[in-house]
Amino acid sequence: xxxxxxxxxxxxxxxxxxxxxxxxHTGPELAVxxxxxxxxxxxxxxxxxxxxxxxxxxxxxxxxxxxxxxHVAGVTTITAQSTSCGVHLPQRCEDYLAGERPRNFPLVExxxxxxxxxSEQPFSIKALAEFARHGKSIGFGGPPDIxxxxxxxxxxxxxxxxPGGEGWEVIHAPGHTDDSTCFxxxxxxxxxxxxxxxxxxxxAWFNPEYVEADVAHRTEExxxxxxxxHLLPGHGEPxxxxxxxxxxRSFTTPPSGSGVFARCSRRFxxxxxAAST
Ligand SMILES: [Zn+2]
Numbered sequence: 568x569x570x571x572x573x574x575x576x577x578x579x580x581x582x583x584x585x586x587x588x589x590x591x592h593t594g595p596e597l598a599v600x601x602x603x604x605x606x607x608x609x610x611x612x613x614x615x616x617x618x619x620x621x622x623x624x625x626x627x628x629x630x631x632x633x634x635x636x637x638h639v640a641g642v643t644t645i646t647a648q649s650t651s652c653g654v655h656l657p658q659r660c661e662d663y664l665a666g667e668r669p670r671n672f673p674l675v676e677x678x679x680x681x682x683x684x685x686s687e688q689p690f691s692i693k694a695l696a697e698f699a700r701h702g703k704s705i706g707f708g709g710p711p712d713i714x715x716x717x718x719x720x721x722x723x724x725x726x727x728x729x730p731g732g733e734g735w736e737v738i739h740a741p742g743h744t745d746d747s748t749c750f751x752x753x754x755x756x757x758x759x760x761x762x763x764x765x766x767x768x769x770x771a772w773f774n775p776e777y778v779e780a781d782v783a784h785r786t787e788e789x790x791x792x793x794x795x796x797h798l799l800p801g802h803g804e805p806x807x808x809x810x811x812x813x814x815x816r817s818f819t820t821p822p823s824g825s826g827v828f829a830r831c832s833r834r835f836x837x838x839x840x841a842a843s844t
Pocket of ligand 1: 633743762
């Protein structure tokens with residue numbers, strides 16, 4: 568388990584294997600972003616008490632960047648301890664809950680591109696087990712339709728203020744999924760990117776897992792137009808620099824490196840198709 572303040576920001580991170588959860592504490596209230604797995608959510612609650620000297624009751628909002636299982640499966644672990652906090656999902660999820668079937672990226676050819684990210688953070692067999700268990704029952708991506716074990720308090724869309732976080736705004740960033748959402752803090756030039764952008768080898772990587780290349784391309788252009796000095800991804804280590812986009816890989820750029828995952832990604836990821844779209 569790792570858990571700590573991220574850089575010099577009023578943000579803490581709890582993670583297991585490649586699953587990151589962030590707690591924003593820029594104001595008197597706490598906002599939890601992406602309590603993806605129950606064990607990560609439990610770690611997050613411990614971190615709130617141990618490191619922040621606060622309690623679950625101080626959590627004003629849980630905000631999920633999208634409704635994939637590894638971003639929503641731990642929600643009820645926190646709401647069980649914090650009965651007054653509201654859970655907010657991206658606006659598109661309201662359509663999913665009304666019956667629209669979410670789009671998913673092609674599982675094999677897309678996921679193989681993403682492989683190197685698996686080794687970016689310390690492996691946890693418990694996290695893998697939870698991911699395997701919940702991946703088929705909560706959120707979407709496993710089940711054909713969305714399935715939730717909580718009722719959202721509301722939905723957030725482009726330009727909205729992020730619930731529970733002073734100075735944070737909501738950015739709709741479709742591509743990885745149609746509901747993908749980021750949270751941006753202009754004052755500190757910080758982007759909590761969910762799965763719109765991951766990190767690899769200390770560099771940002773616009774997610775090579777995507778449902779539609781044109782949509783992913785537009786989102787990449789949009790996010791690159793933001794000033795970002797701190798990138799806090801859903802998967803991978805947070806990175807910082809004067810301009811994190813300077814060294815960023817496009818979603819069409821294969822990973823470098825000689826590791827087995829990077830080699831598999833390059834060999835089997837169908838990069839030619841992505842680059843030609
Ligand atoms: Zn995802």
